[in-house]
Amino acid sequence: MTPGPSGSNAASHVAETLSRAQILLDVVTYSPEETMAVGRELAAHLPPRSLVLLEGELGSGKTTLIKGIVAGLGAVREEEVTSPSFTLVHEYGRENKVYHVDLYRIEEPRELATLGLEDVLGQQATVLVEWGEKLGDPAPTPCIRIRLEYVAGEDRRIIVERLEA
Numbered sequence: 763m764t765p766g767p768s769g770s771n772a773a774s775h776v777a778e779t780l781s782r783a784q785i786l787l788d789v790v791t792y793s794p795e796e797t798m799a800v801g802r803e804l805a806a807h808l809p810p811r812s813l814v815l816l817e818g819e820l821g822s823g824k825t826t827l828i829k830g831i832v833a834g835l836g837a838v839r840e841e842e843v844t845s846p847s848f849t850l851v852h853e854y855g856r857e858n859k860v861y862h863v864d865l866y867r868i869e870e871p872r873e874l875a876t877l878g879l880e881d882v883l884g885q886q887a888t889v890l891v892e893w894g895e896k897l898g899d900p901a902p903t904p905c906i907r908i909r910l911e912y913v914a915g916e917d918r919r920i921i922v923e924r925l926e927a
Contacts, residue, residue, distance in 0.1 A: 787922035794826050797918055798840055801830020811886050815894025818910035823918040824892045832860050859887040865896040
């Protein structure tokens, strides 16, 4: 594990890492605010029409990171982003459309068909999927996979990978 810098330097570490040809990031944040700052910085490097799969145990910071990404994309403010655990899909923004999907309650692959993800993925939008591992293998590509891990207290490890066909 490569621990990331603490404080406001974590976001600049993201920018430096993502500016390289290979998108790969392994950083530790030390507060929810820092996790959101990393999300805002990640948003600046996402190509239009991105699919982002977020993976991690309950409480690992997926929704917190998504708040930063959605705000960084200019769709809505961080405080307007909530987990779509019961509605399964939230739509944010107009010009910079963002879909926030939560697959936590999905138990069988056939349940995915009822969500209309094919329609969402076909739009000029950023699609953020919590519990992205439930999409199955192979995941739609190209996409970004973000794994979040609980470290201790408010510390979270964030690992970003680009998945290509």
